[in-house]
Amino acid sequence: xxxxxxxxxxxxxxxxxxxxxxxxxxxxxxxxxxxxxxxxxxxxxxxxxxxxxxxxxxxxxxxxxxxxxxxxxxxxxxxxxxxxxxxxxxxxxxxxxxxxxxxxxxxxxxxxxxxxxxxxxxxxxxxxxxxxxxxxxxxxxxxxxxxxxxxxxxxxxxxxxxxxxxxxxxxxxxxxxxxxxxxxxxxxxxxxxxxxxxxxxxxxxxxxxxxxxxxxxxxxxxxxxxxxxxxxxxxxxxxxxxxxxxxxxxxxxxxxxxxxxxxxxxxxxxxxxxxxxxxxxxxxxxxxxxxxxxxxxxxxxxxxxxxxxxxxxxxxxxxxxxxxxxxxxxxxxxxxxxxxxxxxxxxxxxxxxxxxxxxxxxxx
Amino acid sequence: xxxxxxxxxxxxxxxxxxxxxxxxxxxxxxxxxxxxxxxxxxxxxxxxxxxxxxxxxxxxxxxxxxxxxxxxxxxxxxxxxxxxxxxxxxxxxxxxxxxxxxxxxxxxxxxxxxxxxxxxxxxxxxxxxxxxxxxxxxxxxxxxxxxxxxxxxxxxxxxxxxxxxxxxxxxxxxxxxxxxxxxxxxxxxxxxxxxxxxxxxxxxxxxxxxxxxxxxxxxxxxxxxxxxxxxxxxxxxxxxxxxxxxxxxxxxxxxxxxxxxxxxxxxxxxxxxxxxxxxxxxxxxxxxxxxxxxxxxxxxxxxxxxxxxxxxxxxxxxxxxxxxxxxx
Amino acid sequence: xxxxxxxxxxxxxxxxxxxxxxxxxxxxxxxxxxxxxxxxxxxxxxxxxxxxxxxxxxxxxxxxxxxxxxxxxxxxxxxxxxxxxxxxxxxxxxxxxxxxxxxxxxxxxxxxxxxxxxxxxxxxxxxxxxxxxxxxxxxxxxxxxxxxxxxxxxxxxxxxxxxxxxxxxxxxxxxxxxxxxxxxxxxxxxxxxxxxxxxxxxxxxxxxxxxxxxxxxxxxxxxxxxxxxxxxxxxxxxxxxxxxxxxxxxxxxxxxxxxxxxxxxxxxxxxxxxxxxxxxxxxxxxxxxxxxx
Numbered sequence: 001x002x003x004x005x006x007x008x009x010x011x012x013x014x015x016x017x018x019x020x021x022x023x024x025x026x027x028x029x030x031x032x033x034x035x036x037x038x039x040x041x042x043x044x045x046x047x048x049x050x051x052x053x054x055x056x057x058x059x060x061x062x063x064x065x066x067x068x069x070x071x072x073x074x075x076x077x078x079x080x081x082x083x084x085x086x087x088x089x090x091x092x093x094x095x096x097x098x099x100x101x102x103x104x105x106x107x108x109x110x111x112x113x114x115x116x117x118x119x120x121x122x123x124x125x126x127x128x129x130x131x132x133x134x135x136x137x138x139x140x141x142x143x144x145x146x147x148x149x150x151x152x153x154x155x156x157x158x159x160x161x162x163x164x165x166x167x168x169x170x171x172x173x174x175x176x177x178x179x180x181x182x183x184x185x186x187x188x189x190x191x192x193x194x195x196x197x198x199x200x201x202x203x204x205x206x207x208x209x210x211x212x213x214x215x216x217x218x219x220x221x222x223x224x225x226x227x228x229x230x231x232x233x234x235x236x237x238x239x240x241x242x243x244x245x246x247x248x249x250x251x252x253x254x255x256x257x258x259x260x261x262x263x264x265x266x267x268x269x270x271x272x273x274x275x276x277x278x279x280x281x282x283x284x285x286x287x288x289x290x291x292x293x294x295x296x297x298x299x300x301x302x303x304x305x306x307x308x309x310x311x312x313x314x315x316x317x318x319x320x321x322x323x324x325x326x327x328x329x330x331x332x333x334x335x336x337x338x339x340x341x342x343x344x345x346x347x348x349x350x351x352x353x354x355x356x357x358x359x360x361x362x363x364x
Numbered sequence: 365x366x367x368x369x370x371x372x373x374x375x376x377x378x379x380x381x382x383x384x385x386x387x388x389x390x391x392x393x394x395x396x397x398x399x400x401x402x403x404x405x406x407x408x409x410x411x412x413x414x415x416x417x418x419x420x421x422x423x424x425x426x427x428x429x430x431x432x433x434x435x436x437x438x439x440x441x442x443x444x445x446x447x448x449x450x451x452x453x454x455x456x457x458x459x460x461x462x463x464x465x466x467x468x469x470x471x472x473x474x475x476x477x478x479x480x481x482x483x484x485x486x487x488x489x490x491x492x493x494x495x496x497x498x499x500x501x502x503x504x505x506x507x508x509x510x511x512x513x514x515x516x517x518x519x520x521x522x523x524x525x526x527x528x529x530x531x532x533x534x535x536x537x538x539x540x541x542x543x544x545x546x547x548x549x550x551x552x553x554x555x556x557x558x559x560x561x562x563x564x565x566x567x568x569x570x571x572x573x574x575x576x577x578x579x580x581x582x583x584x585x586x587x588x589x590x591x592x593x594x595x596x597x598x599x600x601x602x603x604x605x606x607x608x609x610x611x612x613x614x615x616x617x618x619x620x621x622x623x624x625x626x627x628x629x630x631x632x633x634x635x636x637x638x639x640x641x642x643x644x645x646x647x648x649x650x651x652x653x654x655x656x657x658x659x660x661x662x663x664x665x666x667x668x669x670x671x672x673x674x675x676x677x678x679x680x681x682x683x684x685x686x687x688x689x690x691x692x
Numbered sequence: 693x694x695x696x697x698x699x700x701x702x703x704x705x706x707x708x709x710x711x712x713x714x715x716x717x718x719x720x721x722x723x724x725x726x727x728x729x730x731x732x733x734x735x736x737x738x739x740x741x742x743x744x745x746x747x748x749x750x751x752x753x754x755x756x757x758x759x760x761x762x763x764x765x766x767x768x769x770x771x772x773x774x775x776x777x778x779x780x781x782x783x784x785x786x787x788x789x790x791x792x793x794x795x796x797x798x799x800x801x802x803x804x805x806x807x808x809x810x811x812x813x814x815x816x817x818x819x820x821x822x823x824x825x826x827x828x829x830x831x832x833x834x835x836x837x838x839x840x841x842x843x844x845x846x847x848x849x850x851x852x853x854x855x856x857x858x859x860x861x862x863x864x865x866x867x868x869x870x871x872x873x874x875x876x877x878x879x880x881x882x883x884x885x886x887x888x889x890x891x892x893x894x895x896x897x898x899x900x901x902x903x904x905x906x907x908x909x910x911x912x913x914x915x916x917x918x919x920x921x922x923x924x925x926x927x928x929x930x931x932x933x934x935x936x937x938x939x940x941x942x943x944x945x946x947x948x949x950x951x952x953x954x955x956x957x958x959x960x961x962x963x964x965x966x967x968x969x970x971x972x973x974x975x976x977x978x979x980x981x982x983x984x985x
Contacts, residue, residue, distance in 0.1 A: 053580050053699050074586035086581035090599040103586030147585070402890050403805035410802035410861060417858050418824045421835035428835075482721060485714045495718060497971060499725050503978075504967040506918035506935045509956045512942065513732050516949055522744040524731055524758070530749035557728065565975045569983050579698050590706060592698075607982045617828045621920040625939055639830045646834045647925075659831035670826045674819055677982050 002064040002154040002187055003029045004050065009059035011045050011211075019045040021211040023059070027189065027204075032181050034202035035191045038234070042211040043191045044159060050189060051080050051157050063154060074103070079148035080157040084164070085140045087132040087147075093119075094128040097146040104151075118146040121180075138169050145177075149184065156181070156188040162197070174200055195235045199223065207231050229282050229359040232352055238316055240284045241326040244356060247279050256283065256348075259322030261301045265348045273353060276362045284352035290328035291345045292317050294336050300343035305336045319344050425663075428656035440653075447657035457658065460638030467548065467637055468616045471555045472609055478556070479563030480605075484593070486564070487571050496568070499561045507558065511625025514554045515541070518626075541627055544634040551626050551635055558622075559612060566608045570601030603676070610673045617666055638662065729960070736953035737763040743949055767954035775951070777937065777958065784917055784933040784959075786849055791856035792912035796905060799864025804894055806865065807872035808880075818866070822980070825862040829921045832858075837925055847929025855922040860912045863980075867908055870981045871901040907973035910966050917963060934959040 004027040011020040020042040027033045035043035048054040050061060052073035060067050068076050079100070087096050094115055095102075101111045119125040122142040132140055141161060148156060162173045178201045181188050192198055198205045199219045207214045207222060215227040226232035233240050245256040245263070254270040256263040265273065273281070296302070303321035310316075314329045319342060326344060336342050353362040429447050431440040451457045482499075486492045502510070517525035520539035529535040540550040574597050582596050620639045623629070629636035629644060636644070642662065646655035700707070735743055742761035747754025771777040806818065836855065837846065845851030875897050883893040898905075923936035932940075938955040941948065967974065976984050 051580075051584060053583070055699065072588075073580075073584045074588075078584065080581065080584045082577045082581055084575070084577055086575065086577035088578060088582075088596065088599070090602075099582070100585035103591070147581075400809060400811075403809040406891075406894075407802040407805035410798040410865060413798060413857065414821065414824060414861055417836065417839075417854065418827075418832070420839060421832045424835035424838065425832070478721075481717075485710075485717055488710075489714065489718065491718075495722065497968060498722060500967060500971070500974065501729060501964065502725055503974075504914070504963040505729070505960050506920065506938075506963075508920035508935045508939050509918075509959050510728075512938065512952060513728055513956055515942075516735070516953070517728060517731065522746050522949075524746065527746050527749060531752065557724070561725070562975075562978055566979060566983050569975055576698060583698075589698075589700060604983055607979055611979055611982075614826055618826070618830075620830060621935075624920075625942075639828055642828075642830050646830075652834060655834060659828075659834070662828055662831050666826055666828060666831075667823055670823050671819070673826075674822065677980075 003027060004155060004187055004189070005062045006046070007060040007062065009046070009049065009061060010057045011042070011049060011054065012057040019211055020049070023213055025206055025213060025216055027187060030185050030187055032178070032188045032190065032201060032203045034198035034205045035189060035208060036193070036195060036198040036205050036235075037208035037214075038193055040210075041208040043193075043206075043208050046208070047157055047159055047189060047191045050155070051078055052076055077154045078157055079151045079153040079155075081141075081144045081148050081159065081161045083160045085132075085144040087140055087143055089132055091131075092128065093124065093130055093132070093135070093143050096132065096143055097128075097150055099147060100151045114150050115146075118150045121149075122146050137165050138173070141165065141173070145180075149180070152186075154187065156184075156186050158188065158190040160192055161190075163192075163194075170197075177201065196237060199235065205235075207234065209234075225361070226352065227361055229284065229352075229354040229361075232284050232354070232361075236286055238287045238311075238327050238329075240286050240352070241290070241324070242354075243283045243285070243321075243324045243326060245281050245283045247273050247281060256281070258283075258301065261322075263301070263348065264299065269348050269351065269353070272362060272364060276355075278355050278357075278362065280356035281362070282354040282356045282359065284354065285326065285346050285350060287316060287327040287329045289346055289350035290326060292319055292328040292330050292334065292336075292342050293345070294334075294340065294342055296343045297345060300345040303342060303344055305338055305340045305342050307338060308334070308336065317342070422663075425656045425659055428653050429660055431653045433652035433656075443653065447653050448661075450654070451657060451661070456633055456636060456641050457638070459633060460636055460641040463548070463635070464616065464637045464639070467552060467555075468613050470549075470552050471559075471616070472612055474552070474556050475560045475563045475612070476605065476609070479560045480567050482560070482564045483567035483571060487568060492568075496561075496565065499564065502558045503561055505558065507619050507621040508625050510554055510558055511622035514550070514557075514622075515626050518550055542631060544632045547627055547631055547634045551623055554622055554626065555616075559615075562612070563605075563608050566604050567601055570604035571597060574600045606676055607673070610669065610676065614666060614669050614673070617662060731758075732953050732956050732960075734758070734761075736767055736950060736957045737761075737765065738950060739764050739766065740948075740950060767948075767950040768958070770951060771954055771958065775937070775941070777934070777955065780932050780934050780937040781958065783849060783852070783927070783931050784935075787852045787856060787923075787927070787931065787933055788913040788916040790849070790853040791860050791916045792909045794853065794857055795860035795864040795912050796868075796909050799861055800868050800898070800905065801894075803865045803868035804872050807869050808877065818869075821862045822866050825859050825866070825980075829859075833921060833925055840926055846926055847931055849931045852922065852927040852931040852933070855926045856916040856919065858922075860916060863915070864908065864912065867977070867981050868901070868905065871904040872897075875900050904973070907970040908977065910970045911973065911977040914963060914966055914970075917959075 006023045006025045009020060009023040010018070012018050023042075023046060035046060037043045045054060049056050052068070052071060056069050060069055062068065063076065073080075088099070091099070097115045097118060098111050101114060106114075115128070116125060119128055122145060124139055124142050124146065127135060127139060127143075132143070135143065144161065158177075162170045162177075165173060174197060177190075190197075190201065199222075202219060204216060204218050205222050206216045209230055214231050215222055217225075222231065222235050226235065229242060233242060243258055245258045248255055248257045248262075254265055254274055256265060293300070301321055303319040303326070306318040306320045306325055308315055308317050310332070311329075313332070315332055315334050317328050317330050317334060317336070319326045319328060321344065328344060354360060355362060428440075430442060430444060432443050432447075433440050486495060489495065505513075514525070517523045518539050518541050520526055520537055520542060523539065526535065526539055529540065530537070535546070540546045540553075578596050578600070579592050582592050587595065616637075617639055620637065620643060623635055623637065623640055624643070627635045629640045638658070639662065642655060642658045645651050645658060738761045745757050745761075747757050806814065836858070840846045840851050840855070845854065879897055879900070880890070880893040883896045884890065888896065917933070918935060919933075920935045920939065923931075923933040924939070927933055927936060934955070938952065938959055941952045941955055970977065976982075
């Protein structure tokens with residue numbers, strides 16, 4: 001168990017392809033950190049640099065108090081679970097899990113004990129004599145995890161381990177993996193492109209885009225206080241809607257101009273926006289904070305229903321207003337169909353404000 | 365209403381009457397099955413041609429093997445299985461098999477060791493593509509021309525390869541093809557020269573298919589590149605090598621062009637591999653009956669090898685490995 | 693599959709040895725592969741005296757003698773003027789190309805049928821087809837000779853083309869079936885919906901396997917061109933090809949090596965560009981489709 005840190009780490013592949021730019025991050029001992037972002041954002045590359053499967057172009061990676069830049073993977077005391085499991089097809093499940101112990105020349109009886117223990121924990125002990133080809137996706141994935149936990153390493157690395165499982169199994173594995181990490185207490189870094197996985201499993205999330213760390217914080221912080229509009233729209237399902245608005249003064253009161261409509265601001269937000277002094281804003285609202293109705297109410301904005309999707313317990317309505325589409329959650333009783341005129345309401349305290357120029361959040 | 369207790373228990377699958385409308389009359393089949401005859405017509409010319417030139421010879425061989433074939437149409441004497449039984453006492457026949465096996469084993473051993481090493485080195489080389497193209501030149505040469513070329517190179521008086529062997533102290537004045545001890549190695553060398561690139565190509569194809577993440581996982585588990593090669597790469601290229609071995613082995617039955625050009629089977633009988641002996645019996649001694657018997661034994665073994673080859677090719681797990689399916 | 697190479701950390705002795713040893717190994721192998729061909733080329737241009745000039749054993753510096761000669765093309769000229777090599781070249785061309793064409797035409801139709809239809813015994817049929825390709829030529833050549841002689845095909849080009857077809861046709865069927873298996877049947881179904889009959893649908897998908905067919909034709913030409921046994925036994929007389937003619941230049945008395953080497957060059961030279969052309973399909977072609985590059 002060890003604290004891991006990235007100190008100004010860069011990864012440059014040459015001819016202009018820079019995968020990771022100046023990554024600085026301190027991960028605490030025993031923490032479960034998720035690296036979250038879309039494909040190509042540099043999360044896998046960062047993980048691979050941690051593992052020693054990619055050379056670091058500049059900067060340092062430190063485990064505890066030791067810089068590990070030049071250490072090969074085997075000397076870093078890590079274990080990794082790969083996206084496609086990377087099981088050895090010609091070896092039995094037992095031998096697959098035992099492989100790291102064999103490489104470390106652990107005694108035979110000890111190998112047996114540890115492998116059986118791990119297999120039992122992961123409920124694959126009845127498969128130890130089979131070959132990987134005979135296993136299902138979920139079983140292969142648990143074998144890969146078994147190979148990782150049998151080592152008792154300092155750091156666990158997961159590279160999108162449940163990406164290829166079906167949705168139901170994924171949901172189950174999320175809780176199993178979280179529980180496992182809690183039991184073992186090992187520092188874990190988990191790469192995923194699925195924001196739900198990150199939100200549900202991680203102690204802290206590092207959101208990355210285009211090689212740059214956007215925000216590093218607890219799931220709650222990321223959800224409630226996104227540092228820019230990109231993070232705000234990336235995290236949260238259904239996605240937050242962004243609207244282009246202008247800050248104006250109306251009869252001495254600060255308000256937002258949204259196309260032809262005016263949205264009044266609460267005192268705190270008004271002070272905040274005035275202090276920042278930015279005129280063109282991107283205003284975000286999460287669907288659960290936006291209400292839509294077929295009746296006009298004071299302060300509501302008129303729009304047209306673009307689509308209506310049943311989510312099970314609620315309905316997701318996309319409303320077309322002045323060139324933007326705003327997503328709102330409604331009761332299943334909501335009767336409007338495509339093309340119907342409807343009215344959108346939200347409270348200004350629930351809004352997120354970003355500078356339209358660079359997407360950065362307007363400071364509180 | 366009772367719910368039937370079918371194993372899946374699903375109500376819709378039970379034989380309850382759920383009130384569905386049923387059709388009591390089966391409608392006329394308006395869409396007849398597409399005629400298979402189209403495919404038969406399409407395949408017929410090829411199959412007929414092939415049958416004509418393969419089935420008749422096969423029966424001819426069987427007929428001949430039970431006869432002592434004389435010259436002219438009417439002088440074939442039926443001898444029963446004498447042609448076959450004589451083979452057991454025929455030293456050249458038995459030695460022929462021994463030589464064939466010895467030759468194949470040595471050739472394949474050298475080809476695999478050199479070929480795989482070459483593939484590994486090439487795989488890590490910048491000039492791989494160019495080099496591979498150059499290395500395949502020997503395979504383009506007609507085996508008989510290769511044989512003649514090496515016959516020239518081995519010549520005790522003016523052969524450059526002989527000169528190299530002499531200078532290195534391997535040989536005296538006698539050409540490598542001149543002594544019964546060394547002639548076999550002489551022809552082995554030619555086979556190695558021509559066909560090692562094939563093993564290299566096959567191994568390269570296999571190496572490129574080794575899933576990268578298996579190698580990386582092995583590294584994380586604590587292995588260095590040597591262990592990676594032996595424990596991950598080799599097992600993954602094993603099916604490729606198996607096919608290469610089977611194919612080359614079978615090719616040794618077929619191609620005697622080079623041996624005919626190099627030694628004709630001599631000196632003595634040191635290079636008289638079984639197919640070469642068959643050639644002698646049929647075309648030099650004209651003992652066609654005996655030749656047919658030998659040919660049949662050769663064919664039987666070829667067919668058995670062929671069945672093994674097809675089994676290897678068609679094995680689903682192998683097929684997957686050969687196609688490079690990386691998600692194990 | 694990532695195209696990145698595996699990271700390497702080893703600074704061990706083994707890796708250093710490999711780093712230095714590899715270029716040497718490759719250089720040696722390159723020389724080993726090309727030296728015989730190079731010597732063949734040189735020898736074909738040496739007159740009789742120069743051809744036999746070899747240094748004394750152990751005299752490594754004497755290797756220079758190899759390059760000390762005045763090149764002459766008399767052997768090449770002689771081949772074509774005295775030894776009829778023009779005819780043999782023609783025979784090789786016609787027999788190889790002819791056999792490849794027949795194999796491809798009949799073979800593609802048969803391969804298509806086998807690919808698209810299912811019937812009992814299909815596996816056995818396929819096995820029979822491929823076994824004809826694997827059969828040792830030595831074993832079947834006597835009966836084949838007998839058959840061909842009775843229909844007066846010995847020593848004729850059509851006879852030789854037919855003989856070559858014994859191995860090219862099964863090869864065609866096996867390989868092309870593999871190609872057709874790779875084309876989804878949906879395309880022919882779409883063509884039929886569009887109003888084509890089944891034969892037209894077949895023609896429609898031919899362009900999809902065209903590169904494979906092209907490479908395969910060249911491979912057939914390669915195999916037929918390089919064949920010796922059929923050419924000697926069935927072709928000799930009126931349809932001798934280059935390999936057979938080259939071997940025949942080796943007379944018991946007075947072997948003219950210059951001519952033989954020149955004949956070797958003439959026989960080999962056209963195959964080199966062909967080999968380069970089908971480089972990508974070479975592995976598949978030589979392993980009966982088992983290994984695809």
